Amino acid sequence: MTKPVRVRYAPSPTGLLHIGGARTALFNYLLARKNNGSFIVRFEDTDQTRHMESGIDSQLNGLRWLGINWDESVDIGGPYGPYRQMERLDLYRPLVDQLVQEDKSYPCYCTESDLEKERAEQEERGEMPMYSGKCRNLTLEQRTQFEAEGRKPSIRFKVPRDRVIQFVDKVRGEVEFETNGIGDFIIMRPDGIPTYNFVVVVDDYMMKMSTVIRAEEHLTNTPRQIMIYEALGQELPEFAHLSLILNPNRKKMSKRDASLIQFIDQYNELGYMPEAVVNFIVLIGWSPVGEEEFFTMDELIEQFDLDRVLKSPAVFDMDKLNWMSNHYIKKAPLLRVVELALPHLQKEGLLPAELDEATRDWAVKLIGLYQEQLRFGADIVSLSEMFFSEGFTMEEEGEAVMQEEQVPAVLRSFLAQVEASETFEAADIQPLIKKVQAETGTKGKGLFMPIRVGLTGQVHGRDLNMTIHLLGKEKVIARLQKALA
Numbered sequence: 116m117t118k119p120v121r122v123r124y125a126p127s128p129t130g131l132l133h134i135g136g137a138r139t140a141l142f143n144y145l146l147a148r149k150n151n152g153s154f155i156v157r158f159e160d161t162d163q164t165r166h167m168e169s170g171i172d173s174q175l176n177g178l179r180w181l182g183i184n185w186d187e188s189v190d191i192g193g194p195y196g197p198y199r200q201m202e203r204l205d206l207y208r209p210l211v212d213q214l215v216q217e218d219k220s221y222p223c224y225c226t227e228s229d230l231e232k233e234r235a236e237q238e239e240r241g242e243m244p245m246y247s248g249k250c251r252n253l254t255l256e257q258r259t260q261f262e263a264e265g266r267k268p269s270i271r272f273k274v275p276r277d278r279v280i281q282f283v284d285k286v287r288g289e290v291e292f293e294t295n296g297i298g299d300f301i302i303m304r305p306d307g308i309p310t311y312n313f314v315v316v317v318d319d320y321m322m323k324m325s326t327v328i329r330a331e332e333h334l335t336n337t338p339r340q341i342m343i344y345e346a347l348g349q350e351l352p353e354f355a356h357l358s359l360i361l362n363p364n365r366k367k368m369s370k371r372d373a374s375l376i377q378f379i380d381q382y383n384e385l386g387y388m389p390e391a392v393v394n395f396i397v398l399i400g401w402s403p404v405g406e407e408e409f410f411t412m413d414e415l416i417e418q419f420d421l422d423r424v425l426k427s428p429a430v431f432d433m434d435k436l437n438w439m440s441n442h443y444i445k446k447a448p449l450l451r452v453v454e455l456a457l458p459h460l461q462k463e464g465l466l467p468a469e470l471d472e473a474t475r476d477w478a479v480k481l482i483g484l485y486q487e488q489l490r491f492g493a494d495i496v497s498l499s500e501m502f503f504s505e506g507f508t509m510e511e512e513g514e515a516v517m518q519e520e521q522v523p524a525v526l527r528s529f530l531a532q533v534e535a536s537e538t539f540e541a542a543d544i545q546p547l548i549k550k551v552q553a554e555t556g557t558k559g560k561g562l563f564m565p566i567r568v569g570l571t572g573q574v575h576g577r578d579l580n581m582t583i584h585l586l587g588k589e590k591v592i593a594r595l596q597k598a599l600a
């Protein structure tokens with residue numbers, strides 16, 4: 116019988132949910148749901164120097180926004196809690212003691228300056244800096260002496276010499292590390308707080324994890340963790356390390372890469388659809404079987420497979436994300452798009468926070484006019500700018516259009532029609548233009564272009580009748596007068 120699938124996303128709550136963390140969470144989640152397994156969110160907060168109390172909430176909120184839900188975590192509890200490592204210290208300490216008793220770990224009294232000196236000497240000799248194991252063989256007297264001096268030891272794991280640690284990574288295949296390249300590492304700091312490599316092992320076996328899926332940066336931690344599993348007599352989970360994410364220059368993506376939107380909160384704030392973001396994230400390093408690129412969460416649950424997670428690094432391509440996001444927005448019901456876009460018009464002060472019905476209807480139509488072009492909600496601001504200002508910027512191509520000889524006659528006639536019109540709905544505009552055609556004998560481009568350019572400054576744009584209707588009679592009259600002046 117195979118083990119039930121239990122997987123986890125185990126962030127250190129140091130900040131907002133990052134796109135890399137979101138990918139790790141998503142892959143774990145999909146594997147759990149596909150196999151009717153459990154998805155656990157556990158917080159690794161034993162490194163208190165990097166800790167941020169709001170980090171827990173912002174991680175959970177980010178996951179929630181993406182539509183990733185969990186079966187066990189800090190908020191809902193579960194059978195293997197607590198799900199936050201600082202609340203599990205009582206579980207770890209006896210195990211550290213056990214390893215010391217069994218001579219698999221030992222107290223190390225080296226001070227920071229001892230260690231620095233050692234590192235400097237090693238570097239001078241051209242060796243790889245690595246703890247020498249100096250405190251491995253302290254006599255009882257030496258230990259007592261250090262204790263009497265008031266030194267607080269850290270506890271180091273005794274790395275077995277001359278061994279090769281091998282394992283099969285579900286993504287990377289066979290991996291091996293020589294233990295001689297690994298110094299005795301600290302599993303508990305002098306303040307009694309155990310370190311990541313130790314607690315992650317204890318939690319993963321106590322929480323009965325079947326597979327550990329995490330970022331590639333943890334690959335080199337894996338042999339250390341495997342040695343701890345062995346020392347504690349526990350069975351190993353499977354491991355799967357997800358490749359690096361590169362920026363468009365094919366360098367390792369850095370959180371400081373300003374051209375990339377990297378935090379899930381930002382996508383939410385800019386008015387992206389979470390479905391689109393999930394769809395984009397899953398393709399960073401996972402390749403579906405067929406040609407299809409668009410997937411709902413349910414489809415992903417059905418199709419996701421660790422076997423198709425790519426070994427090579429994946430590039431984070433914002434253009435692709437925006438293309439994908441635009442595809443989702445085009446297909447979404449208009450009112451959903453309004454929810455994403457309208458708050459941006461309000462935030463920019465273009466529309467009031469409280470909308471009367473007429474203004475709201477107008478805004479819905481405006482957003483509908485641009486739905487095809489939106490990549491995300493906030494895009495509406497730049498796309499619809501000219502509806503909110505007195506004037507507009509004239510495109511170069513537009514200048515040329517305005518030089519054509521029929522233009523004044525067309526605009527004068529259209530102005531007269533607009534002034535005389537009693538209603539100004541989108542459906543009323545076409546008949547007005549028809550009248551201009553009859554009056555001036557101009558049709559086609561020669562007719563429409565000057566009207567469009569005279570009102571918007573642009574040679575291309577959205578539906579002309581709707582654009583004119585939404586500009587409103589007053590603005591249309593003012594702009595035509597200005598164009599004629």
Ligand code: GLU
Binds near residue numbers: 126
């Ligand atoms: N806490 C680690 C991190 O945030 C994850 C470690 C793991 O998944 O084993 O990178």
